[in-house]
Amino acid sequence: MSKEAFPLSKVYGxxxxxxxxxxxxxxxxxxxxxxxxxxTMLEFEPPLVGCVIxxxxxxxxxxxxxxxxxxxxxxxxxxxxxxxxxxxxxxxVDKFKAFGLTPVAALCVEAPLIDECYANLECRxxxxxxxxxxxxxxxxxxxxxxxxxxxxxxxxxHLGDGSFMVAGKTIHLPSKMK
Amino acid sequence: MSKEAFPLSKVYGxxxxxxxxxxxxxxxxxxxxxxxxxxTMLEFEPPLVGCVIxxxxxxxxxxxxxxxxxxxxxxxxxxxxxxxxxxxxxxxVDKFKAFGLTPVAALCVEAPLIDECYANLECRxxxxxxxxxxxxxxxxxxxxxxxxxxxxxxxxxHLGDGSFMVAGKTIHLPSKMK
Numbered sequence: 001m002s003k004e005a006f007p008l009s010k011v012y013g014x015x016x017x018x019x020x021x022x023x024x025x026x027x028x029x030x031x032x033x034x035x036x037x038x039x040t041m042l043e044f045e046p047p048l049v050g051c052v053i054x055x056x057x058x059x060x061x062x063x064x065x066x067x068x069x070x071x072x073x074x075x076x077x078x079x080x081x082x083x084x085x086x087x088x089x090x091x092x093v094d095k096f097k098a099f100g101l102t103p104v105a106a107l108c109v110e111a112p113l114i115d116e117c118y119a120n121l122e123c124r125x126x127x128x129x130x131x132x133x134x135x136x137x138x139x140x141x142x143x144x145x146x147x148x149x150x151x152x153x154x155x156x157x158h159l160g161d162g163s164f165m166v167a168g169k170t171i172h173l174p175s176k177m178k
Numbered sequence: 179m180s181k182e183a184f185p186l187s188k189v190y191g192x193x194x195x196x197x198x199x200x201x202x203x204x205x206x207x208x209x210x211x212x213x214x215x216x217x218t219m220l221e222f223e224p225p226l227v228g229c230v231i232x233x234x235x236x237x238x239x240x241x242x243x244x245x246x247x248x249x250x251x252x253x254x255x256x257x258x259x260x261x262x263x264x265x266x267x268x269x270x271v272d273k274f275k276a277f278g279l280t281p282v283a284a285l286c287v288e289a290p291l292i293d294e295c296y297a298n299l300e301c302r303x304x305x306x307x308x309x310x311x312x313x314x315x316x317x318x319x320x321x322x323x324x325x326x327x328x329x330x331x332x333x334x335x336h337l338g339d340g341s342f343m344v345a346g347k348t349i350h351l352p353s354k355m356k
Binding site: 010012013016017018019035037038039040041042043048050051052076079080083086087127130133134136138154155156157158159160161162163164165166167168169170171172173174175176177178 | 188190191194195196197213215216217218219220221226228229230254257258261264265305308311312314316332333334335336337338339340341342343344345346347348349350351352353354355356
């Protein structure tokens with residue numbers, strides 16, 4: 001894997017723009033991947049991420065049991081695989097094999113990184129109090145990786161009904177916000 | 179205001195892509211605007227939105243007191259005003275006046291719509307149980323407006339440190355996801 005360690009203090013900048021992400025898990029040797037758009041930063045550092053993972057999804061049970069996952073951020077080059085992952089269930093499909101994605105060992109969690117994604121955030125579940133009501137998990141990012149060659153990654157952003165916005169140009173403004 | 183009613187069932191498609199938004203409030207006749215990027219959908223319909231509003235912000239007190247706000251979605255045409263709103267506090271600045279934004283009466287809440295934004299979501303706070311720990315409010319979108327002339331709005335997406343990604347092209351994929 002040709003990735004570098006990414007500082008946890010900068011993780012917010014990867015998730016704030018709202019990219020579609022792939023959540024990878026493993027439970028008793030069985031890996032899975034879920035496509036997700038319902039996530040938000042909750043804290044800068046240590047980075048906390050809140051996300052909705054429906055209790056109808058195969059990933060829900062893995063996440064509750066193992067309390068670990070990886071948030072992988074794809075670019076539009078992976079768009080077909082992203083949609084394939086969203087259109088199928090880990091109950092019946094081994095998505096790594098079926099869609100030609102490469103699992104790579106993470107450093108701090110058992111769940112695999114997806115090599116083809118330009119950034120990978122190793123996460124642990126730290127709060128499940130909102131799961132019963134909203135399927136809302138609070139994750140702490142404990143380790144992060146990035147492909148340093150992708151300066152302006154063309155992330156995908158879900159608009160609903162099969163439409164996605166692809167990241168456009170980057171502009172710089174005199175913001176005092178972090 | 180040249181806007182149309184927007185179906186609540188489609189609101190998720192406005193917020194999932196992660197745009198920077200402007201949150202408007204009013205308390206005892208005093209309006210305010212806050213720039214925000216930490217939000218996520220929590221439910222399709224009625225649309226529930228979770229968002230982090232720091233207890234250091236002037237908006238925090240208004241929102242707790244009135245339990246109402248409007249989420250206004252700007253395009254890059256408003257980028258200077260968006261950054262101005264983020265760089266200042268409602269404690270000392272009347273942001274509507276200072277930055278030339280136009281308050282318009284909402285239908286279901288007291289908080290004003292920002293006319294210049296291409297979409298406006300009237301919201302009520304429905305759950306504050308996560309405010310103490312994460313400054314995380316759950317909002318229900320009770321009414322929504324959109325400018326029908328903006329088919330591909332160039333929303334802004336925060337990357338941190340003064341950088342913003344501007345929405346690029348829209349692609350269509352055979353996704354079965356809602």
